[in-house]
Amino acid sequence: MDFLEGIKSAIFYLRSNKLRSFLTTLGIIIGVMTVITVVSLIEGLNLKVKNMFSTLGTNVIYVSKFPFIQTSSKNYRKYIKRKPLTVEDAIAISKHCPDVSFVSPVINSSSDVKYKGKRIELVHVSGVNQNYQDIIGQYVDEGRNYTEGEVDRRRFVCVIGKTIAKTFFPAGNALGRRIDIRGYKFKVIGVLEGRGNLLGNDMDNIVNIPYTTMQKIIGRRRHLMIVVSAEDKELAMDEMRGVLRVRRKTPEKAEDDFSFGTQDMLLNFYKKFTGAAFLVMIGIASLALLTGGVGIMNIMYVTVTERTREIGIRMAIGAKKRDILWQFLIETITISVIGGFVGILAGIGLGKMISIVSHLPFAVALWSVLTAFIVSAGLGIVFGILPARKAANLNPVEALRYE
Amino acid sequence: MLIIAKHLKKSYRMGKVKIEAVRDVSIEIHKNAFVSIMGPSGSGKSTLMHIIGCLDKPDSGEYFLNEKDVSKIHDDELAEIRNKFIGFVFQTFNLIPRMNALSNVEMPLVYRGEKTKYRKEKAISALEKVGLGHRIYHNPNELSGGERQRVAIARALVTDPAIIIADEPTGNLDSKTGAEILSLFDKLHKNGKTIIMITHQREVAEIASKIIHIKDGNITDREIIKEM
Numbered sequence: 311m312d313f314l315e316g317i318k319s320a321i322f323y324l325r326s327n328k329l330r331s332f333l334t335t336l337g338i339i340i341g342v343m344t345v346i347t348v349v350s351l352i353e354g355l356n357l358k359v360k361n362m363f364s365t366l367g368t369n370v371i372y373v374s375k376f377p378f379i380q381t382s383s384k385n386y387r388k389y390i391k392r393k394p395l396t397v398e399d400a401i402a403i404s405k406h407c408p409d410v411s412f413v414s415p416v417i418n419s420s421s422d423v424k425y426k427g428k429r430i431e432l433v434h435v436s437g438v439n440q441n442y443q444d445i446i447g448q449y450v451d452e453g454r455n456y457t458e459g460e461v462d463r464r465r466f467v468c469v470i471g472k473t474i475a476k477t478f479f480p481a482g483n484a485l486g487r488r489i490d491i492r493g494y495k496f497k498v499i500g501v502l503e504g505r506g507n508l509l510g511n512d513m514d515n516i517v518n519i520p521y522t523t524m525q526k527i528i529g530r531r532r533h534l535m536i537v538v539s540a541e542d543k544e545l546a547m548d549e550m551r552g553v554l555r556v557r558r559k560t561p562e563k564a565e566d567d568f569s570f571g572t573q574d575m576l577l578n579f580y581k582k583f584t585g586a587a588f589l590v591m592i593g594i595a596s597l598a599l600l601t602g603g604v605g606i607m608n609i610m611y612v613t614v615t616e617r618t619r620e621i622g623i624r625m626a627i628g629a630k631k632r633d634i635l636w637q638f639l640i641e642t643i644t645i646s647v648i649g650g651f652v653g654i655l656a657g658i659g660l661g662k663m664i665s666i667v668s669h670l671p672f673a674v675a676l677w678s679v680l681t682a683f684i685v686s687a688g689l690g691i692v693f694g695i696l697p698a699r700k701a702a703n704l705n706p707v708e709a710l711r712y713e
Numbered sequence: 714m715l716i717i718a719k720h721l722k723k724s725y726r727m728g729k730v731k732i733e734a735v736r737d738v739s740i741e742i743h744k745n746a747f748v749s750i751m752g753p754s755g756s757g758k759s760t761l762m763h764i765i766g767c768l769d770k771p772d773s774g775e776y777f778l779n780e781k782d783v784s785k786i787h788d789d790e791l792a793e794i795r796n797k798f799i800g801f802v803f804q805t806f807n808l809i810p811r812m813n814a815l816s817n818v819e820m821p822l823v824y825r826g827e828k829t830k831y832r833k834e835k836a837i838s839a840l841e842k843v844g845l846g847h848r849i850y851h852n853p854n855e856l857s858g859g860e861r862q863r864v865a866i867a868r869a870l871v872t873d874p875a876i877i878i879a880d881e882p883t884g885n886l887d888s889k890t891g892a893e894i895l896s897l898f899d900k901l902h903k904n905g906k907t908i909i910m911i912t913h914q915r916e917v918a919e920i921a922s923k924i925i926h927i928k929d930g931n932i933t934d935r936e937i938i939k940e941m
């Protein structure tokens with residue numbers, strides 16, 4: 311009996327007992343659905359995060375006395391006790407590290423920003439130098455950036471993000487206006503190009519001012535980071551490590567008392583995090599699939615018993631053992647593949663629903679669909695083989711006698 | 714000789730009891746014979762038929778079908794022989810439920826690996842031969858007993874086998890329908906088929922040219938009805 315014939319016969323029997331077929335495949339449907347939903351959500355997140363890192367620029371290295379990614383607050387006191395980084399450190403890096411392209415100190419603060427009675431809360435205000443735009447790769451597309459001279463002279467000038475510009479100056483006449491940050495008036499000299507939204511964070515709700523001015527208005531004791539760009543990040547980090555350890559008089563044997571941060575690190579951290587979610591999902595899905603497989607095996611045993619006489623008839627008119635084996639195996643595979651298919655559709659639907667309700671991104675990964683198909687076919691083979699063998703090994707005369 | 718069987722034995726074991734269904738049967742059937750087998754219930758008729766029909770193997774003895782020793786060959790080869798040489802007709806029709814007449818009749822050709830189109834043509838022509846050309850898409854449960862048995866006969870015929878083996882083909886039918894089925898067998902016999910038929914009823918058995926009487930697993934009598 312050929313394959314197509316087997317599938318036809320399988321679909322025929324499935325259709326003649328719809329409820330039972332549905333219940334049989336429920337385990338597989340749920341298992342596959344779980345996989346597809348979770349994988350699609352994670353995949354959507356992945357795409358989004360990759361986008362985020364590419365918009366942030368891949369050549370950026372942050373230097374801070376705090377670790378870039380803190381997973382616990384355990385060593386917090388140790389980090390707090392570390393010497394702060396200084397503007398002089400930044401200058402030394404730009405002088406002595408040939409593989410570092412641009413350097414800027416960074417002093418961040420979250421401040422309310424006001425303009426003529428309008429007010430935006432918790433704006434990300436960064437004190438940076440004139441090179442910051444080249445490091446991050448975000449330039450002004452209206453007006454101009456501030457100059458080295460303006461940084462040196464601690465001018466009250468700023469470049470603002472799109473959100474600020476749109477909120478305060480819907481008519482688009484932002485340049486030359488004075489906005490209020492922490493009680494100081496800053497002259498708007500440029501509007502930054504837009505970056506959009508990332509995981510619910512408005513990336514355009516920002517203001518950049520000279521770091522020198524920032525120090526003037528919030529004091530010098532504020533936590534300072536250094537951000538640099540480099541083509542070869544490993545090389546640049548080695549050079550910076552050398553410079554900083556000497557400047558900070560870090561003892562020979564001691565570990566670095568500062569940390570580097572790159573997007574690769576964030577990405578790795580993110581991958582570890584989603585990897586854990588993945589494992590949990592695989593656990594759940596495997597259980598569901600196992601239950602589904604055992605369910606299918608049970609039903610197939612029942613089916614073989616119910617159709618004993620039919621098997622006898624088929625043997626009497628010339629079916630060989632392997633014909634019967636194939637018939638039931640193909641039937642089981644068809645059931646589980648159909649279950650897998652329904653599971654894939656349900657998973658996509660559920661993922662879509664979750665993403666609509668929760669605003670999480672969502673992307674169906676082709677590999678997960680293919681895997682789901684292969685896994686469900688595999689389940690059919692694994693759990694179908696025993697019932698199919700039972701059918702194939704029936705004695706034709708006994709089978710014909712079966713009432 | 715189409716069939717030569719010597720000293721066939723077949724017994725079943727039920728716990729400690731050994732039931733000798735066929736004790737020592739030797740039988741010869743030539744091509745285009747029409748043989749009835751009669752005997753009381755439990756005398757071993759069906760068991761013998763299963764061996765002759767290559768559905769089962771004897772415990773001992775020799776069986777030559779078309780000059781080939783088939784008493785010791787592999788199950789798969791037996792299946793192939795059943796498919797090529799033998800058509801079965803049963804008392805209880807034994808059609809596959811939920812499949813229409815056409816699909817039922819096509820089935821032996823499926824196992825022969827024939828193409829869909831050829832199968833359908835052959836099956837329709839077999840159904841027409843038994844007078845069921847107008848019922849090909851009916852499921853068994855939509856057919857009368859006599860019609861079901863005709864479908865079964867069409868299925869037995871569709872591979873154009875040398876031998877038709879019928880185990881009480883009229884046992885579940887009223888006498889009028891039974892007579893129609895018998896005349897169908899008669900026609901097949903005249904067209905060159907070898908027919909072996911089990912029956913309880915003398916008047917049914919007499920349609921054949923020879924009656925073999927069986928009791929307790931042994932042949933007790935061979936009765937010639939008509940000379941060929």
Ligand SMILES: Nc1ncnc2c1ncn2[C@@H]1O[C@H](COP(=O)(O)OP(=O)(O)OP(=O)(O)O)[C@@H](O)[C@H]1O
Nearest residue numbers: 725726727732734753754755756757758759760761
């Ligand atoms: N699978 C089996 N297991 C045990 N005993 C069996 C089996 N098949 C047949 N028998 C026994 O073998 C004997 C012969 O059975 P068989 O079916 O050949 O009789 P039969 O002549 O066809 O009877 P009937 O006219 O009632 O159909 C019976 O006693 C039966 O109980």
Ligand SMILES: [Mg+2]
Nearest residue numbers: 758759760880
């Ligand atoms: Mg019998």
